[in-house]
Amino acid sequence: MKLFAKSIASVLLIPALLGGCAPRQYNADPSLGLAVHDNLAAQIVNPNGIPPTGPQGLYGSPAKAVMDRYVSSFLAPPPAANPFTIGIGTGTSTSMTAPVISGTTP
DSSP: OHHHHHHHHHHHHHHHHHHTTSOOOOOOOTTTTHHHHHHHHHTOSOTTOOOSOOSTTOOSHHHHHHHHHHHHHHHSOOOOOOGGGTTTOOSOOSTTSOOOBTTBOO
């Protein structure tokens, strides 16, 4: 009887255990990932690009000076600051002086 019970149990358990190895069909939602693409598209300020017209509102020599200064800022980077002097200042403080009101002195 023990042998019969073991054989029936094995006949019933083996297909159930092997069923876990069967591949399953995964049906994803067709809109899966659209939120990511929508968020990326929303981060673009001007999707059509900037028209090559230069700075708006400036004409002539002020516009040329602005563009020349912009271009030269990439040619010579500013000198690196010493990290040990952050917050110390240059020694001249305007916060300790008295305010001047219409030309009078305190």
